[in-house]
Amino acid sequence: MRPTSPTRHGDAVSPPAGIPRASLADRNFKHLLVAPSIFVLLLLGIFPLVYLVVVSFQGITMMETDTGFIGARNFVHLLHDQRLWDALVHTLIFIAIALPVELILGLAMAQLFLDKLPGRQVFIALLVLPVVVSPIVSGATWSLMFDVRYGPITQILTWISGRDVALLWTINPILVYPSIIIAEVWQWTPFMFLLLLAALANVDKSQLEAASIDGAGHWRIFFKIVLPAIWPVMAIAILIRGLDLFRLFDIVWALTRGGPGTMTETISIFTYVKGFQQFETSYTAAVALLIIVLLSIVVLAALKRVELAR
Amino acid sequence: MNLRQRRGLKLAVRFTAAVAITLFFVFPIYWLFMISLKTAEEIYSFPPKWFPSQLQFGNYAVLFKDGDATTVGNSLIVAGVSTAIAMFLGTICAYSLARFKTGGEHLANWIISQRMVPPIAVVFPIFLLYVWLGLVDSYVGLILLYTAFNLPYVIWMMRGYVLDIPRALEEAALVDGYTRWQVLWKVVFPMCRAGLFATAIFTFVFAWNDFIFALVLTRTEVTTYTVQVTHYFGGQSNFWAKISAMSVLGTLPIFIIVGFMQRYLVRGISLGAVKG
Numbered sequence: 001m002r003p004t005s006p007t008r009h010g011d012a013v014s015p016p017a018g019i020p021r022a023s024l025a026d027r028n029f030k031h032l033l034v035a036p037s038i039f040v041l042l043l044l045g046i047f048p049l050v051y052l053v054v055v056s057f058q059g060i061t062m063m064e065t066d067t068g069f070i071g072a073r074n075f076v077h078l079l080h081d082q083r084l085w086d087a088l089v090h091t092l093i094f095i096a097i098a099l100p101v102e103l104i105l106g107l108a109m110a111q112l113f114l115d116k117l118p119g120r121q122v123f124i125a126l127l128v129l130p131v132v133v134s135p136i137v138s139g140a141t142w143s144l145m146f147d148v149r150y151g152p153i154t155q156i157l158t159w160i161s162g163r164d165v166a167l168l169w170t171i172n173p174i175l176v177y178p179s180i181i182i183a184e185v186w187q188w189t190p191f192m193f194l195l196l197l198a199a200l201a202n203v204d205k206s207q208l209e210a211a212s213i214d215g216a217g218h219w220r221i222f223f224k225i226v227l228p229a230i231w232p233v234m235a236i237a238i239l240i241r242g243l244d245l246f247r248l249f250d251i252v253w254a255l256t257r258g259g260p261g262t263m264t265e266t267i268s269i270f271t272y273v274k275g276f277q278q279f280e281t282s283y284t285a286a287v288a289l290l291i292i293v294l295l296s297i298v299v300l301a302a303l304k305r306v307e308l309a310r
Numbered sequence: 311m312n313l314r315q316r317r318g319l320k321l322a323v324r325f326t327a328a329v330a331i332t333l334f335f336v337f338p339i340y341w342l343f344m345i346s347l348k349t350a351e352e353i354y355s356f357p358p359k360w361f362p363s364q365l366q367f368g369n370y371a372v373l374f375k376d377g378d379a380t381t382v383g384n385s386l387i388v389a390g391v392s393t394a395i396a397m398f399l400g401t402i403c404a405y406s407l408a409r410f411k412t413g414g415e416h417l418a419n420w421i422i423s424q425r426m427v428p429p430i431a432v433v434f435p436i437f438l439l440y441v442w443l444g445l446v447d448s449y450v451g452l453i454l455l456y457t458a459f460n461l462p463y464v465i466w467m468m469r470g471y472v473l474d475i476p477r478a479l480e481e482a483a484l485v486d487g488y489t490r491w492q493v494l495w496k497v498v499f500p501m502c503r504a505g506l507f508a509t510a511i512f513t514f515v516f517a518w519n520d521f522i523f524a525l526v527l528t529r530t531e532v533t534t535y536t537v538q539v540t541h542y543f544g545g546q547s548n549f550w551a552k553i554s555a556m557s558v559l560g561t562l563p564i565f566i567i568v569g570f571m572q573r574y575l576v577r578g579i580s581l582g583a584v585k586g
Binding site: 026029030031033034036037038040041043044045047048049051052055109112113115117118123125126127128129130131132133134135136137138140141142143144145149150151152155158186189190191194195198199232233236237240243246247249250253254267268271272275276281284285288289291292295296299300303 | 321324325327328331332334335336337338339341342345353354355356357358360399400402403405406407409410412413417419421422423424426427428429430431432434435436437438439454455457458459461462465490515518519520521522525526536539540543548550553554557560561564565568569572575576579580581583584
């Protein structure tokens with residue numbers, strides 16, 4: 001469909017300012033532009049959601065193909081499924097450790113690279129690289145790094161300690177969390193670094209100098225002037241990374257597959273195992289619904305507080 | 311020590327710290343690339359060697375000979391086509407949101423919140439839907455999902471770029487007799503060319519690097535490179551030569567593209583919140 005063409009006003013008679021805004025914003029036209037996107041988002045957003053609700057009240061598994069409704073049994077099971085709540089706890093542990101480490105390390109790096117430094121642009125260009133590597137490739141890379149025999153980490157630790165070291169990073173229950181967190185921190189600290197570097201560069205220099213002349217110490221200046229100035233960006237960085245960590249899958253999949261046992265199983269890995277390895281279709285639908293509801297609450301609350309829009 | 315010496319010392323300390331930190335972040339990438347160039351004997355030598363004794367591309371040759379490298383082609387097709395569709399649909403939608411405030415803040419917020427749902431919760435019902443429609447392991451299915459997943463990002467980013475350009479030009483063009491579509495093609499798109507380009511690159515990278523959607527929705531026909539990498543993980547032994555070579559095939563193009571995009575990187579990864 002072709003939108004109605006704009007009327008040609010008498011060329012000299014009416015200046016652009018005389019055109020009412022409605023002439024750009026023809027009702028049909030503006031809705032026509034939005035329609036295809038909304039259609040696609042609804043098709044793959046809302047429709048599956050409705051489907052999830054329906055399936056979650058059925059009892060479909062690999063063995064059971066009967067689509068009769070069984071009431072809220074899946075949701076009751078949800079409450080008593082220790083493995084599910086463990087997976088949620090594991091996910092929260094990853095968030096609670098990796099997020100602050102990435103934030104503080106990223107902030108420290110941003111401070112370090114804020115002022116002039118020989119080769120600054122080269123350093124930054126290299127530091128960016130981990131962010132654009134596929135997370136599954138990061139996980140694979142770190143499994144090469146952590147290998148007990150042919151990986152460089154064992155070798156370096158042997159040099160430092162001066163005796164033979166044999167650490168099974170991705171198998172030893174004490175080391176699995178550190179190994180996943182190291183890989184995670186390696187990949188995403190540069191993300192924090194880039195955002196915070198941009199934020200720090202925008203802090204008003206004259207204010208810092210004035211405070212310095214007034215005799216304020218480094219820490220005082222940081223907490224009273226710098227931190228409030230960079231907070232809007234920092235909040236967005238925390239939100240984006242927090243949501244990413246909540247869906248943590250690839251790096252864990254490559255390093256431990258959730259093991260040993262289910263020690264490092266995150267909520268995403270749990271859902272995958274239930275849905276695609278154990279084929280508990282209806283129960284998985286209930287789990288997916290739980291995740292969507294939990295996350296929607298967090299996102300809506302966060303979007304209200306964070307100034308993502310301008 | 312005088313002031314000058316103290317400044318020099320401080321700079322030296324900062325420079326050393328910068329080198330150490332950069333080494334930590336670059337070394338794993340170096341290790342991945344280096345392993346892909348080693349022969350099998352060198353990969354499995356103890357203690358590990360930090361440099362290959364000679365440069366050889368045998369590991370890559372095997373991937374091309376066995377046809378494993380076609381998975382990179384699959385990644386290119388699904389990421390490329392879905393990016394093109396998402397860019398077109400998303401940009402016209404973004405224009406409407408930015409210029410006419412269509413749907414107000416609520417619609418814009420709903421769109422961006424669509425991106426924040428964990429992929430596993432999205433892909434599970436999609437998988438059931440695709441089984442029913444026969445779209446599992448098909449280009450169409452994967453392209454459709456990547457398009458839908460990336461649309462919120464494109465709309466959100468392009469909305470920001472359109473808001474950055476003055477609207478007076480569009481009104482002037484309308485007065486000159488352009489149709490509304492012509493205004494879009496000949497005024498708006500050229501004006502935000504840099505934003506279009508940067509957004510397209512990031513959209514492409516998201517689809518290219520995805521693992522979980524491809525893991526669930528592909529079997530043998532449209533396997534992407536990320537899924538292929540995990541095929542080389544074994545219970546007892548990993549095929550390191552293949553893991554590393556396949557990973558490099560998927561990673562090197564991204565490094566090259568992003569190398570040209572440094573200026574837009576911060577805005578792109580911060581969902582437009584930081585203009586960088």
